[in-house]
Amino acid sequence: MHFFELRNIQHFVLYLLPALLGVLIFAIGLARTHFRHEDEDVHMQQVHTTYVGGIEERNAPFPLVLVLIIGGTVLWGVLYIIFYGVLGVKI
Template sequence: MRFFELLNFQHTMAWLFPTLIFMVVFGVGLAYAHLRSKDSETRKNTITGHYADGIEERNAPFPLIMMLIVAGTFIWGFFYIVMHGLLGVKI
């Protein structure tokens, strides 16, 4: 039990709003930002395979937001390990 009941609400808002903002930014990033090359438009429109129920496969360019998230995850993990080693914190 907490001494201040308002802390529960504040903590809930502290994780809820960043999550919602991330979901919106991630969705917009997936929809509109791609790594561009000479043949990006043709790759987005050319169908390379057909599956059941009308699902079609395309060789579309990799979304920029996904590349930034993957790179950020690796960078965060590297610095997390380095800083724990430098500060002498037991993991």
């Protein structure tokens, strides 16, 4: 039990705002998925493979924001293992 009711609201805001900011940054990152070049429209509309049922596959680039998120996760995991295992530092 908390002595002050405001403390519950502060914790709620401190949990909610980073989550909302993370979703907003991720959405902005997906809006600018890759670097643009001249023949991009033709490249994005060209059908690479057609499957049964009318499903078409295009050769689109992998989103840059996902590359950064995956790379950051792997880097954090490796550094966490090094700092926690070798140095004994608790993060």
